[in-house]
Amino acid sequence: MKQDNYRRQTGFTLLELLVVLGIIAMLAGLVGPQVMKHMGESKVKAAKVQIEDLAQTLDMYKLDVGSYPTSEQGLNALIESPDGAQRWNGPYLRKSKVPLDPWQQEYKYTSPGEHGKFDISSLGADSKEGGEGEDKDLNSWE
Numbered sequence: 001m002k003q004d005n006y007r008r009q010t011g012f013t014l015l016e017l018l019v020v021l022g023i024i025a026m027l028a029g030l031v032g033p034q035v036m037k038h039m040g041e042s043k044v045k046a047a048k049v050q051i052e053d054l055a056q057t058l059d060m061y062k063l064d065v066g067s068y069p070t071s072e073q074g075l076n077a078l079i080e081s082p083d084g085a086q087r088w089n090g091p092y093l094r095k096s097k098v099p100l101d102p103w104q105q106e107y108k109y110t111s112p113g114e115h116g117k118f119d120i121s122s123l124g125a126d127s128k129e130g131g132e133g134e135d136k137d138l139n140s141w142e
Contacts, residue, residue, distance in 0.1 A: 040125070040134035043102035047122050047138045050099055054078075054107065054120055055140050057092045064089045068111045068118050074098075075109050075120075101138075103127065115141035 057078055062068050064087050069077035075098040081088040093099075101107055101122040113119030120140040124131050131137065 043125070044134060044136070044138065046102045047124075050101065051107070051120050051122065051138060051140050054099075055118075058118060058120075061090070061092050069109075071110050075107065113141070115139070 054075065058068055061078060065085050066087070069075070069082060073082040076082075077085065078090060078092040079096065079098060081090065098107070103122070103125050105123065105127055108121045108123075109118065111118040118140070122138045123129060124135045124137055126135040128135070129137060
Protein backbone atom coordinates (compact mmCIF):
# COMPACT_ATOMS: atom_id res chain seq x y z
CA MET A 1 0.00 0.00 0.00
CA LYS A 2 2.78 2.42 0.72
CA GLN A 3 4.10 1.95 -2.82
CA ASP A 4 0.78 3.14 -4.33
CA ASN A 5 0.91 6.41 -2.34
CA TYR A 6 4.49 7.00 -3.45
CA ARG A 7 3.56 6.67 -7.14
CA ARG A 8 0.73 9.19 -6.85
CA GLN A 9 2.98 11.83 -5.27
CA THR A 10 5.78 11.76 -7.87
CA GLY A 11 3.85 13.21 -10.84
CA PHE A 12 2.78 16.78 -11.65
CA THR A 13 -0.75 17.89 -11.05
CA LEU A 14 -2.84 19.30 -13.87
CA LEU A 15 -2.79 22.69 -12.16
CA GLU A 16 1.02 22.74 -12.08
CA LEU A 17 1.18 21.88 -15.78
CA LEU A 18 -1.32 24.64 -16.63
CA VAL A 19 0.70 27.19 -14.66
CA VAL A 20 3.89 26.23 -16.53
CA LEU A 21 2.10 26.41 -19.90
CA GLY A 22 0.70 29.82 -18.97
CA ILE A 23 4.19 31.12 -18.14
CA ILE A 24 5.56 29.78 -21.45
CA ALA A 25 2.69 31.42 -23.36
CA MET A 26 3.34 34.78 -21.64
CA LEU A 27 7.05 34.60 -22.50
CA ALA A 28 6.28 33.74 -26.12
CA GLY A 29 3.87 36.68 -26.28
CA LEU A 30 6.55 39.06 -25.04
CA VAL A 31 9.54 37.71 -26.96
CA GLY A 32 7.85 36.81 -30.27
CA PRO A 33 7.12 40.36 -31.48
CA GLN A 34 10.67 41.46 -30.66
CA VAL A 35 12.13 38.61 -32.72
CA MET A 36 9.86 39.46 -35.67
CA LYS A 37 10.85 43.13 -35.45
CA HIS A 38 14.53 42.23 -35.72
CA MET A 39 13.82 39.89 -38.64
CA GLY A 40 12.22 42.78 -40.54
CA GLU A 41 15.17 45.05 -39.81
CA SER A 42 17.61 42.41 -41.03
CA LYS A 43 15.73 42.07 -44.33
CA VAL A 44 15.99 45.83 -44.87
CA LYS A 45 19.74 45.70 -44.19
CA ALA A 46 20.14 42.72 -46.52
CA ALA A 47 18.33 44.58 -49.33
CA LYS A 48 20.59 47.61 -48.88
CA VAL A 49 23.67 45.39 -49.12
CA GLN A 50 22.34 43.63 -52.22
CA ILE A 51 21.59 46.95 -53.93
CA GLU A 52 25.12 48.16 -53.17
CA ASP A 53 26.61 44.90 -54.49
CA LEU A 54 24.57 45.15 -57.69
CA ALA A 55 25.72 48.76 -58.14
CA GLN A 56 29.37 47.72 -57.80
CA THR A 57 28.84 44.86 -60.23
CA LEU A 58 27.27 47.25 -62.72
CA ASP A 59 30.37 49.45 -62.43
CA MET A 60 32.55 46.43 -63.34
CA TYR A 61 30.25 45.74 -66.30
CA LYS A 62 30.67 49.35 -67.47
CA LEU A 63 34.47 49.10 -67.24
CA ASP A 64 34.41 46.13 -69.61
CA VAL A 65 31.60 47.06 -72.01
CA GLY A 66 31.83 50.86 -71.90
CA SER A 67 28.26 51.57 -70.79
CA TYR A 68 25.70 50.34 -68.31
CA PRO A 69 23.07 47.86 -69.49
CA THR A 70 19.94 49.54 -70.83
CA SER A 71 16.62 49.22 -68.99
CA GLU A 72 15.53 46.69 -71.62
CA GLN A 73 18.66 44.56 -71.09
CA GLY A 74 18.16 44.84 -67.34
CA LEU A 75 20.21 43.17 -64.66
CA ASN A 76 20.22 39.97 -66.74
CA ALA A 77 23.09 41.55 -68.69
CA LEU A 78 25.25 40.75 -65.66
CA ILE A 79 24.70 37.04 -66.30
CA GLU A 80 24.25 36.67 -70.06
CA SER A 81 25.89 38.77 -72.75
CA PRO A 82 23.29 41.09 -74.27
CA ASP A 83 23.06 41.38 -78.06
CA GLY A 84 25.71 43.70 -79.44
CA ALA A 85 27.74 43.90 -76.23
CA GLN A 86 31.38 43.76 -77.20
CA ARG A 87 34.11 43.14 -74.61
CA TRP A 88 31.54 41.52 -72.29
CA ASN A 89 33.64 39.57 -69.80
CA GLY A 90 30.95 37.99 -67.63
CA PRO A 91 29.13 36.53 -65.98
CA TYR A 92 29.56 39.24 -63.37
CA LEU A 93 27.47 37.51 -60.70
CA ARG A 94 28.46 34.23 -59.04
CA LYS A 95 25.01 32.72 -59.32
CA SER A 96 23.20 31.89 -62.53
CA LYS A 97 20.24 34.13 -61.62
CA VAL A 98 19.90 37.77 -60.60
CA PRO A 99 19.11 37.76 -56.87
CA LEU A 100 15.62 38.65 -55.69
CA ASP A 101 15.14 41.11 -52.87
CA PRO A 102 14.58 39.64 -49.37
CA TRP A 103 10.81 39.69 -49.99
CA GLN A 104 11.23 37.54 -53.13
CA GLN A 105 10.51 40.34 -55.62
CA GLU A 106 12.71 41.44 -58.52
CA TYR A 107 14.78 44.59 -58.13
CA LYS A 108 13.68 47.43 -60.40
CA TYR A 109 16.49 48.61 -62.71
CA THR A 110 16.42 51.70 -64.92
CA SER A 111 19.26 53.04 -67.07
CA PRO A 112 19.71 55.87 -67.59
CA GLY A 113 18.19 56.57 -64.21
CA GLU A 114 16.34 59.59 -62.92
CA HIS A 115 18.71 59.90 -59.94
CA GLY A 116 22.01 58.80 -61.48
CA LYS A 117 23.51 56.80 -64.33
CA PHE A 118 21.26 53.94 -63.23
CA ASP A 119 18.60 53.37 -60.57
CA ILE A 120 18.09 50.16 -58.61
CA SER A 121 15.19 49.90 -56.19
CA SER A 122 13.09 47.52 -54.11
CA LEU A 123 9.53 48.29 -53.04
CA GLY A 124 9.99 46.69 -49.61
CA ALA A 125 7.82 44.16 -47.84
CA ASP A 126 4.48 45.53 -49.11
CA SER A 127 5.57 45.64 -52.80
CA LYS A 128 3.95 49.09 -53.08
CA GLU A 129 5.52 52.50 -53.48
CA GLY A 130 6.10 54.42 -50.26
CA GLY A 131 5.69 53.03 -46.79
CA GLU A 132 7.48 53.05 -43.46
CA GLY A 133 9.74 50.59 -41.67
CA GLU A 134 9.94 47.28 -43.50
CA ASP A 135 7.51 48.57 -46.17
CA LYS A 136 9.77 51.52 -47.06
CA ASP A 137 11.21 51.63 -50.58
CA LEU A 138 14.97 51.05 -50.80
CA ASN A 139 16.95 52.77 -53.54
CA SER A 140 20.49 52.93 -54.88
CA TRP A 141 20.51 56.73 -54.79
CA GLU A 142 19.82 57.18 -51.06
